[in-house]
Amino acid sequence: MTEDRQRPRRPRDVKAALLTLAWLACIAVIVFVPGVFAMLAGLDVAAVAATTAFTALCVLMAAWLVNLR
DSSP, rough: OOOOOOOOOHHHHHHHHHHHHOOOOOOOOOOHHHHHHHHTTOOHHHHHHHHHHHHHHHHHHHHHHHHHH
């Protein structure tokens, strides 16, 4: 019988995964930091949610435009 073995991860795969995680972390910071600043400024929850939603929409539109290239 043969055993199904996973091939060991190559350093290139690990670097690609780390780069992907770094990009996702940057996107999360871009999306949530304006909302945090709005909370610190004393705005109500609706304004904070609207700020975060608007920023997320901008990030999604940018991702869509990048994929159109």
